[in-house]
Amino acid sequence: MKQIKRFPAVDGSLGWYESMPNQRTHPIIKVTENGSFDYVVVGAGFTGLSVAGRLAELEPQSSIALVDALLVGQGTSGRNAGFIIDIPHNLDATDADRFTDSYIRSLNGFAISRLDNIRKSQGDDVYWRQIGKYLAAHEEKHFKNLEGFAATLDNIDEPYSVVEGSELKEKLGTGYYKKAIFTPGNVLVNPAALALSVSKGLPENVTVFESSKITAFDWESKKLFFGSQTLEADKIILATNSFTEEFRGCTNKLAPIFTYASLTRPLTAAELAQFEGVGSWGVTAAHPAGSTVRFTPDNRILIRNSFDVLPGLSSNQKLIEKAKVQHRKSFLKRFPELNTVPFEHSWGGMLCMTMNHEPVFSECRPGVFAIAAMNGVGIAKGTYLGYYMAEMIVGNKSDSLDFILNSSNPSWVPPDPLRSLGAKMRLSLEQRLAKGEK
Ligand SMILES: Cc1cc2nc3c(=O)[nH]c(=O)nc-3n(C[C@H](O)[C@H](O)[C@H](O)COP(=O)(O)OP(=O)(O)OC[C@H]3O[C@@H](n4cnc5c(N)ncnc54)[C@H](O)[C@@H]3O)c2cc1C
Structure with a gap:
């Protein structure tokens, strides 16, 4: 069993969360007892929301837990500037070409329409x-x-x-x-409001656990520890962005x-x-x-x-x-x-x-998958990477998935203190x- 040492925190007064037009009315469910699921998705930002949503659509009979240390909308996904960027951005992968740029454009467009459909289905005002x-x-x-x-x-x-x-x-x-x-x-949104709307739109076979901090994990038994409680799963997906190295989802890749x-x-x-x-x-x-x-x-x-x-x-x-x-x-x-x-x-x-602006998108251990490093454009990118991670897990193949796999090779960064110094x-x-x- 490995302990987690660094945890997400509420860093300041979260403006979008505090000023959401769609105030939250549903209760907070925490992990209070041991549980077992087909899938546990860690991280309820746009990436985790998308993985959980697409897995639930592909396998409506499966049981899926989506867990987060904070409330939906309080993580980085609810703290950003709220630009859902449709075109290749200056923070997207370097050395792009016409093919790559066009592909990113179409994946971003796909993510935008998926988010648009979800928030419309919820009838939520998210300042879209x-x-x-x-x-x-x-x-x-x-x-x-x-x-x-x-x-x-x-x-x-x-x-x-x-x-x-x-x-x-x-x-x-x-x-x-x-x-x-x-x-x-x-598209411009209140991102905390949009994240909340997407979480409300998740199919019924997804249980969202919030204020539930994972304190340790064991990849042999695929168990996540929440203090004295545990959740275990056949497959675990890490959508933990900057915290992914804490879970050994990747090493020396993130900045x-x-x-x-x-x-x-x-x-x-x-x-x-x-x-x-x-x-x-x-x-x-x-x-x-x-x-x-x-x-x-x-x-x-x-x-x-x-x-x-x-x-x-x-x-x-x-x-x-x-x-x-x-x-x-x-x-x-x-x-x-x-x-x-x-x-x-x-x-x-x-x-x-990441150094070359490419994301982490891989099966990092048998049955454990990681998606991280959205390089500043995570509303759209997290949404399409999450979607295609679910497709990959169930064995669906597509040109888009191939494109993503071919452009998810983040380069090496040195460990700390060199990384931070650089x-x-x-x-x-x-x-x-x-x-x-x-
Ligand atoms: C100020 C700012 C402005 C930005 N502006 C934009 C923008 O305009 N447009 C854009 O597209 N992107 C923007 N970004 C980037 C964007 O917010 C990220 O790319 C996006 O949040 C990534 O989503 P994610 O779901 O992958 O990760 P996150 O949103 O970081 O979600 C990861 C989740 O994992 C959870 N987690 C981590 N460790 C644990 C643990 N031990 N136990 C349980 N849960 C855990 C966290 O609580 C968190 O909610 C901005 C970022 C910042 C900070």
């Missing part, structure tokens, strides 16, 4: 808005990144428009950005990086004056270490930026406060008129990266280069 996104630059030196992105889009015949100057200001309600590439297919977000309170009618005629929107930065910014359907502003390398896999209030100072600066640069508007929530969460150096350089995009 298919309103595209802007990849925007403040500094001219980053225009070249916009051009590179446009070339990627041209290569796969993806529509986009270039928006600049006063037109961009009219669309966003801020004159901070000089130029942007707008792509129409991106977990903390990033932070702050959400204002809803703007008042007077504060909304500068947004007259402006609908909700989302901006990602022309430099990958820049700020992600959103104007939400409930009239809040989200700022996401700053990175930390924290080998303990949890943050603390001091670091969250430090990130909040940067969020404030970034907010005021874009919205100086809103200088009296406070942030209501600030939190941290982990981007789980990541810190790289991030500090990138953050300096991002400058005005932060």
Whole structure:
């Protein structure tokens, strides 16, 4: 039996979770007694939700447990910026080509329509808005990144428009950005609300256990320990992202990086004056270490930026406060008129990266499967990887599964302390280069 040493924590005040439009009404089920299932899926983020959902569809007679240390919507899946990105993103695999980019585009599209169907079937308002996104630059030196992105889009015949100057200001309600590439297919959501909706939509043969922390495991007997209780299964699927190495689901592959977000309170009618005629929107930065910014359907502003390398896999209030100072600066640069508007929530969460941006997707031990490292685009990627992991487990074959297997070879990263040192150096350089995009 192996003990787990690092556990997920609620890192701050989780803005999306606290402001969900679909308040939770169903009870929390915890692991309080021993149990046995055909499948146990660990991790109720978008990846685990998708594995469990597809397994349940493929094998309606099977028993499936989906377990998480936190509540659905509190993990990283509910802490992100809420972009369900349809096109190859600057955090997707490197050295892409037309074939790869087109494939990623179609898998992302598949994930978006699957999530859309599920949330519609639940009748939940999760602030789902298919309103595209802007990849925007403040500094001219980053225009070249916009051009590179446009070339990627041209290569796969993806529509986009270039928006600049006063037109961009009219669309966003801020004159901070000089130029942007707008792509129409991106969806913006409250990600905690969407995760909750997807969990409600799971078929009846899935039992969701929340607030149930796995403290140890034994892969010989396929047993998971929750303190003194156990769950055992024929097959176990790890959808634990940054925590996957804790479960020996992979070794020396992951580079977990903390990033932070702050959400204002809803703007008042007077504060909304500068947004007259402006609908909700989302901006990602022309430099990958820049700020992600959103104007939400409930009239809040989200700022996401700053990175930390924290080998303990949890943050603390001091670091969250430090990130909040940067969020404030970034907010005021874009919205100086809103200088009296406070942030209501600030939190941290982990981007789980790999060196070559390819995910972990494998049977890591007989009967134990791992999917990890969504490289910053986990809503769509976690959804399609989870779906195809279920397909693989039941023995279904497809071109999409082959594509995924061929593009899931994450490269080696050195163990700590070298890993953290290398990541810190790289991030500090990138953050300096991002400058005005932060
Ligand atoms: C601030 C921020 C902004 C981001 N913005 C975006 C974005 O706009 N769009 C996008 O697509 N992605 C974004 N990402 C990345 C995205 O959130 C992740 O890729 C996604 O959450 C991965 O989903 P997952 O289900 O694989 O893992 P997770 O969501 O991390 O789920 C893993 C689950 O495993 C559980 N777990 C771990 N250990 C244990 C244990 N011992 N016992 C029980 N349960 C355990 C955790 O509690 C967790 O809920 C962002 C990330 C951050 C932090």
